[in-house]
Amino acid sequence: MQFRTITLPYGARCRVPEHVQRIDSHSTHGWQLRYGTPTRFFSDKSHDNKGARSALALAVVELRSRVRKLPAPTGLQRKVSAHKQNDLPVGISGPILRQRRGSSVQECSFSVNLPRFGDKPLRRSVYIASKNTYSKERYEQALHTAIELRKEAEEEYQKAATAAKRKAVAKL
Missing domain, CATH: 3.30.160 (Double Stranded RNA Binding Domain)
Incomplete structure (x- = not known):
């Protein structure tokens, strides 16, 4: 699994796995899990990012659970392109x-x-x-x-x- 390092607005750094995104807006601070549907948001429950690490840990637990249950996203094309000039299936x-x-x-x-x-x-x-x-x-x-x-x-x-x-x- 790929990881990236994210620096939070208050300077703390976190290693974050793919499929977990950081959301920092005027009114919302937390992590969004984007693996399977529906997406799920894990709030820091504070505006100073003090709960960011615990919210990230909860997101990672949920990510593990979803990966065990759901098939992996593949990125394979499933639908025929609109510009394809015949009615043959993809591939x-x-x-x-x-x-x-x-x-x-x-x-x-x-x-x-x-x-x-x-x-x-x-x-x-x-x-x-x-x-x-x-x-x-x-x-x-x-x-x-x-x-x-x-x-x-x-x-x-x-x-x-x-x-x-x-x-x-x-x-x-």
Whole structure:
């Protein structure tokens, strides 16, 4: 888990884990936990930050609890971009028409982006058909395969991200 050092308005310094934000406004002083919903505010209960450390400790306890219960936020794109020019799901592009060297027939495929936690994503090609054998049924079957590949990769990514977050929070 990443930490940062925050200097409070009255000079005290605190090491703060990610997902915990400091709120200091005219009328409010405390820590806001931003992991899962709803967010939760832990007030210093004073304007001179004397309760800041105890409020931070309460926020960290709640953070540990939420990390144990909730899946980790991944940052993976879940919705199709508004500017995407087709109706394919996130992470799938195509159909791509190409002709391999030495072949006289063009073939179609989908390109699938497979995310991997802590590593570069993989790009896989899902064959649809050659230009001569292309059909709506083959397109649908290849699209189904591509969607399943992407879904499995997202699930593995989520599991790995959650395991890493839980391991990191154990060191808090």
